[in-house]
Amino acid sequence: MIRLDNISKHNGQRVIFIEASAALQKGEKVGLVGPNGAGKSTLFRMMTKQEEPDEGQVLVDRGVSVGFFSQDVGEMSGRSAVAEVMNGAGAVSEVAAELAVLEAAMADPEQYDQLESILERFGEVQARFEELGGYALDGKAREVLHGLGFSQAMMDGDVGNLSGGWKMRVALGRILLMRPDVMLLDEPSNHLDLESLIWLEQFLSGYDGALLMTSHDRAFMNRIINKVIEIDGGTLTSYSGDYEFYEQQRAISEKQQQAQFERQQAMLAKEVSFIERFKARASHAAQVQSRVKKLDKIDRVEPPKRRQAMSFEFPPAPRSGDVVASLQGVDKSYGSKVIYKGLDLLIRRGERCCIMGVNGAGKSTLLKLIAGTTQPDAGTVTIGSNVKMGYFAQHAMDVLDGSLTIFETLERAFPLANQGALRSLAGGFGFSGDEVEKSCRVLSGGEKARLVMALMLFDPPNFLVLDEPTNHLDIGTKEMLIKALANYEGTMLFVSHDRHFLAALSNRVLELSADGLHQYGGGYTEYVARTGQEAPGLH
Incomplete structure (x- = not known):
């Protein structure tokens, strides 16, 4: 349904993708994984044509509808949460908006002289609304919002009065109600409580379209996906199975790659040692030359990419009372x-x-x-x-304090601690090297x-x-x-x-x-x- 064909993408000097390929097929539920900054959001933007690859192409099958949920939900106000969710459902939402205007006009004393024509138009619009399944849609929209944790009052209240987290749920509800052929969901599990999370899990498990999503919740991912696409170092690697299976496979392939790398390194060391030992002897000149040529032709095995593993150990805390x-x-x-x-x-x-x-x-x-x-x-x-x-x-x-760097924040909190201890604390929480000089504002x-x-x-x-x-x-x-x-x-x-x-x-x-x-x-x-x-x- 969507194919990424040899795509390359740069962001300034930074390489995000190099001749990467992957595909999202009908019925697949795919988890997109990779370290922060690997390019997950860039991939979504290319799939939705908000960005183009520098090379290669992103191909979407003709007639395929795509729904995209991202953390950037934009402005929402002036409509109820139900109307906002129904707004993503195409023509029926426009008809619903006109119905609401006509209902208000019928109750407006100043438009009483036009009541006959308003009623006539109302009948036409209402018939069209029924034809498009509008009344059923209202019920479905409320069902989705209820699943995402909304009370009836919140559903009918102005969406503009909701917090950012609740607006995100409205934006997510819009995509779920739309039920497109392909859903692209960037962190849909953020801002959800446990009940809503489990409801969403069941909804997506029963969804029969194709799904590509990111999530920081491994249990949520594990129960929905049947394939993983990993972004790392500019390449896309596909694994069949859920998140647990992906972790196991990744560990096995890392182990195999490490063993292959070590075997090749041992062989190269042996060859180099022979060349060094006999290069000055005329009697071995042909053999030395042959081995030098052989070394030049060998495809070098790369060691597996080592992800920086964060680790933090608690110093012992003083004992409290019972x-x-x-x-x-x-x-x-x-x-x-x-x-x-x-x-x-x-x-x-x-x-x-x-x-x-x-x-x-x-x-x-x-x-x-x-x-x-x-x-x-x-x-x-x-x-x-x-x-x-x-x-x-x-x-x-x-x-x-946004004006301080990470390191200055730690120094201010612990003025008596030495720099080495603070740097190792920062490293344990994923801030290594120059990252400690980042401003808290960014x-x-x-x-x-x-x-x-x-x-x-x-x-x-x-x-x-x-x-x-x-x-x-x-x-x-x-x-x-x-x-x-x-x-x-x-x-x-x-x-x-x-x-x-x-x-x-x-x-x-x-x-x-x-x-x-x-x-x-x-x-x-x-x-x-x-x-x-x-x-x-x-x-």
Whole structure:
């Protein structure tokens, strides 16, 4: 359906693709993977004809409809979320817009003298709307928005009043309702809570078109895709199978390439040694000459590309008392919305509690109460003895000073630390060499999140309170964080919509619901086994 034929692309001096080829066939669900900056977004822009390759061609089969979702959703306002989603459905959306205008005209006293002609036109437009399946479309649009977590009020309210994250869901809903022949989805799992993520997973699994997507959520990818296209070093390599299979195959081929490289290096060393040893002897001149020619003709095996693996190890944190945090009789409301009534909770040393609950259940509020950034309306929140807390808030990145570089930010936070320790801290979080001189102003969301983590973890707390720490992080950084936190000896309380992260790190589940707090011993995996669901809002 879409073919990339020997494409080459440069961005200034930087080579993004060199004679790369790949294809997206009917019914394929493909995960596009590769390190940050490898060219995933450039590939999407070429497939949607927003950019052209410098060489080669991008071929889209005639008559194939393509829907593209990117993180850059543009301006939205003046329409309801439902109307905005239906707007992507072609002719029917124009008819729906005219219907809305005519409905307003019928109710306008100033247009009363034209009522007859308005009614006549309304009848014509309404018939056309029915013919195009418009009324069914409204229902389908609401179904998609409901799946993406919208309440009825949000569906009918002005889309302009929504936050950036919710506008992204509207833009995603538009593509899903359109059901094109090919969907190109750039990070569709960003900004979704666990319930919406699982709904989207089921929707895409049942979608019968071709799909190409990127995602930092490995569990999400794993359940949808049946093929991987990897971008690395300007080339495109295809692997059949899901993400787990791709990782295994990549490791095997790296191992084989390394062994081939080492064998060739040993053979070359032997030949060079012979040439050096006998080049001055006339009796061996023919043999030496023959071996020199042989060496010139050999195709050199490249060693496998080594991806920079980030790793961070926690220095030991001071030991806290047995009781880390205690909430007794806590009430909390926002206006007329009651979040908790008489909430009791005890967190003990060494527990790794993940908090589950639908949107608005009070997950972030619980973390804010424990971190002391919000106060209860009644009851007490007590932090235990010798507890040193590290709090990662959802908007933690907003506190970075844009005028400072990464290294200056670390120096300001830890004035007594030596430069070597700070550079190794930065390296552990993926900022190596000159990257530490980057200004915080130009950092991506993922880079900012990594820097905030580094600031929080250098002088380790013994109680980590983390609100969606994996948002914006790529798969490699998440793996590093999981590895580091798995060896962390302190206590954790966290919210995350990443199932891989939840399963790897939790040993207790706190589920917030309308009828109070439900507690489950054992981690997220045990919670799923016991409740039969991956998230509280699924039925």
